[in-house]
Amino acid sequence: MARAGSVWFWLSAAMLVVLAVFLVYPLFNIVTGSFGTGSRxxxxxxxxxxxxxxxxxxxxxxxxxxxxxxxxxxxxxxxxxxxxxxxxxxxxxxxxxxxxxxxxxxxxxxxxxxxxxxxxxxxxxxxxxxxxxxxxxxxxxxxxxxxxxxxxxxxxxxxxxxxxxxxxxxxxxxxxxxxxxxxxxxxxxxxxxxxxxxxxxxxxxxxxxxxxxxxxxxxxxxxxxxxxxxxxxxxxxxxxxxxxxxxxxxxxxxxxxxxxxxxxxxxxxxxxxxxxxxxxxxxxxxxxxxxxxxxxxxxxxxxxxxxxxAGAFTRARGPVMRWGDWTTANLERLFNNAPEPLFNSLVYAGTATVVSIAFSTLVSYLIVKKRNLLTPALDYITALPLALSGTAIGIGLVMSFNAGWLPLTGTAGIIVLAYIVRRLPFGIRNASSTLYNVPNSIEEASISLGVPPVSSFLRVVLPLMAPAIAAAAVLTWTTTVAELSASIIVYSGGRETLPIQIYKLIDSGLMAQASAYGLVLIVVILLPIIVATRVFRIDLFSSRA
Incomplete structure (x- = not known):
């Protein structure tokens, strides 16, 4: 167990502060907000x-x-x-x-x-x-x-x-x-x-x-x-x-x-x-x-x-689809006239995946390998998103950061934050499962040879975690880029992602255009999976083994 006052203890404290601000505080606002004001x-x-x-x-x-x-x-x-x-x-x-x-x-x-x-x-x-x-x-x-x-x-x-x-x-x-x-x-x-x-x-x-x-x-x-x-x-x-x-x-x-x-x-x-x-x-x-x-x-x-x-390549006039009449006009319209949802999805989901995996890896290491007085609370709080629907997460973030010291509403930051909070347990679970199989003696041997603890983590432990981190990154990306329930609450005009744009087109009855965006979303999801499983031989479905 890491002693109080060590670098790992203060890192645990810093992680708890971050989680308290961006997870516990919004959850607190949701619960207290339900009691209203006055008699209502x-x-x-x-x-x-x-x-x-x-x-x-x-x-x-x-x-x-x-x-x-x-x-x-x-x-x-x-x-x-x-x-x-x-x-x-x-x-x-x-x-x-x-x-x-x-x-x-x-x-x-x-x-x-x-x-x-x-x-x-x-x-x-x-x-x-x-x-x-x-x-x-x-x-x-x-x-x-x-x-x-x-x-x-x-x-x-x-x-x-x-x-x-x-x-x-x-x-x-x-x-x-x-x-x-x-x-x-x-x-x-x-x-x-x-x-x-x-x-x-x-x-x-x-x-x-x-x-x-x-x-x-x-x-x-x-x-x-x-x-x-x-x-x-x-x-x-x-x-x-x-x-x-x-x-x-x-x-x-x-x-x-x-x-x-x-x-x-x-x-x-x-x-x-x-x-x-x-x-x-x-x-x-x-x-x-x-x-x-x-x-x-x-x-x-x-x-x-x-x-x-089939729908992506079907000609349509408004909500009426002419099945069997093929065209590429739907995809051409997407890339030529309205590519912003694709760009937004790539940027927001990519940023959220990088930040989420980095945060999850560090928190997992603290919970599994550097246990201290704070890590039980860290372990419990990081599991809270499992009990929160995307809609609840979005509502909590809007209530908490609509104004005040950190006004995020209307910015891309609140969308990225919603993604990170929503998928945080994915990275935690993947990284922790690997760390339990890494012997403490490997890291201790590195430290005994004069390598500082933080450097030992970066040079010895982190490379051993690389396959699990890569798998967690791919799974986090595939679920984040397709996320709708939280992002549709927090997004603002001009910051539509692919799922939001698809939802809006469905609501307008424009199924052919929605299919074109959906096909692009499928490709965006599928490409990293193919690269991970076929090129780098990463097992994304180890639970089936």
């Missing part, structure tokens, strides 16, 4: 207004429904992917990449282009006498969110199944238990903590979702949508209700994360790592059936991407 309390309004209570109820119901559907799809898919070889199995490996590549705003847009009132599938079926029910509201929300989030459950479950010791199954079968019963009685309880933890993560993502809820929600009142409307209402923002609604979402997520942490902590005592079962080759009709089922899931997951590409 946001909580009394919340309890008195049926639409607010309905929004909370709908959000919880949507979270439960989507969590259930993701588990139903992901767990069987994870089991067959971990235990069997079947035709087309290699395509299942792209599922985590789909999650990274297709931002939520694009997923919602393309589902609307396929199954909305004027969607290509809707119109095709209508021409053949089949009228589909409206995709807006509950059907669209559940379908779009399920195929956006089921890979989170898939990744966690397939890792747990591959790490399960198959000898436990064999022992149960040797005692006369059938193969199916042995899996239900032996394997299922062991992997259940991983499944539940992943499922609860999906629930928190649904609660904080903004893009899909706004675009496909229709007349279903949801917490994230009402929070956004309270923040940007044309008649003037309602600071009390935006704080109250944001506080409710924070409370929901914190409760779920507490349950998740409890489940994971119990799972650490229950999961037995050992010899994983060798994947069995499936042939004939059974192998073909599994391959087709898995292929259908992958195809449905890729439909938004295929629709986006």
């Amino acid at each position: 309390s946001g909580w009394s309004v919340l309890l008195a207004e049926p639409r607010y209570l309905q929004a909370v109820t709908n959000t919880v119901m949507l979270g439960i429904a989507v969590t259930a559907t993701t588990v139903v799809i992901a767990v069987p898919l994870a089991y067959v992917a971990a235990r069997y070889d079947f035709p087309g199995k290699s395509v299942v490996a792209i599922l985590p990449l789909i999650t990274l590549v297709i931002p939520e705003v694009i997923s919602a847009q393309t589902w609307l282009m396929m199954l909305g009132n004027n969607g290509v599938f809707t119109r095709y079926l209508a021409d053949h006498g089949i009228d589909l029910p409206s995709f807006y509201g509950w059907p669209g929300l559940i379908i779009a969110l399920t195929f956006s989030y089921y890979t989170y459950v898939y990744i966690g479950t397939v890792a747990a199944i591959r790490g399960f010791d198959s000898q436990l199954e064999e022992a149960a079968q040797s005692l006369g238990t059938s193969p199916v019963a042995s899996r239900l009685r032996v394997m299922l309880p062991v992997i259940m903590p991983a499944v539940l933890a992943s499922a609860l993560l999906v629930f928190t993502l649904v609660v904080g979702n903004f893009a899909t809820a706004t675009i496909l929600g229709g007349r279903v009142p949801l917490l994230s949508v009402l929070t956004y409307q309270a923040a940007v209402a044309e008649s003037g923002a309602d600071p009390v209700m935006q704080s109250t609604l944001a506080s409710v979402s924070i409370g929901l997520v914190m409760l779920v994360l507490f349950v998740q942490r409890w489940i994971v902590s119990r799972g650490r005592h229950e999961v037995v790592q050992g010899r994983g079962a060798k994947a069995a080759r499936m042939r004939g009709l059974s192998g073909l059936g599994i391959g087709v089922a898995a292929g259908i899931i992958v195809v449905i997951s890729l439909l938004p991407l295929a629709t986006l590409v």
Whole structure:
């Protein structure tokens, strides 16, 4: 443990001050702002207004429904992917990449282009006498969110199944238990903590979702949508209700994360790592059936991407798209007339990624290797963004830095700050996981040879962390450049990013132009992933190993 007064202690203090100003202070303002001034309390309004209570109820119901559907799809898919070889199995490996590549705003847009009132599938079926029910509201929300989030459950479950010791199954079968019963009685309880933890993560993502809820929600009142409307209402923002609604979402997520942490902590005592079962080759009709089922899931997951590409090259007049009439005019208009969102995204996300990774690396080193009186608080505070939706983060930053000693509202700085706060836990988790595997003796040997502690960190420890830092940088970039919920709260005119521009075009019904911007966003996301995985051989999905 680093002693008080050492350079590491003062660095910890400096990091705590930074987090207190840019994370704790905005969170404090959100919570206190919900109580309002005088006799108007946001909580009394919340309890008195049926639409607010309905929004909370709908959000919880949507979270439960989507969590259930993701588990139903992901767990069987994870089991067959971990235990069997079947035709087309290699395509299942792209599922985590789909999650990274297709931002939520694009997923919602393309589902609307396929199954909305004027969607290509809707119109095709209508021409053949089949009228589909409206995709807006509950059907669209559940379908779009399920195929956006089921890979989170898939990744966690397939890792747990591959790490399960198959000898436990064999022992149960040797005692006369059938193969199916042995899996239900032996394997299922062991992997259940991983499944539940992943499922609860999906629930928190649904609660904080903004893009899909706004675009496909229709007349279903949801917490994230009402929070956004309270923040940007044309008649003037309602600071009390935006704080109250944001506080409710924070409370929901914190409760779920507490349950998740409890489940994971119990799972650490229950999961037995050992010899994983060798994947069995499936042939004939059974192998073909599994391959087709898995292929259908992958195809449905890729439909938004295929629709986006087609839409970007489809001629349109206003909101009317002429499917089958191809053109490059949408992309030409983007690059020639309105390239600012692309430039803004590159600059803001790039700056946020560099600052976030540098900050995360230093904080992780302090927490893992230089523990002192301050590092427990540092560890706890850096996890707070996990309980904050993007909308809540944006509201907190605007409330805290709208004026006063640090007026950031209306500048690019508040957008970059929102990105950094939103994705801070990504870098912390990646860097910490590597540091736990770096022996202290390596650094101590360097110091014993006369190299100062800070220089030893830079010359010895940092190079060992390089692969994890690179992976964290790529993952931070891909999620930051696609971020919408926080940036749409804090941005000002002329500082639109690609996701914000896409959202505005969707709101105006200009799907072809939105598709062009979406295609550029996909390329911006995909290029670093390809370079990292193919050129530098960085494993971005180590959890699948």
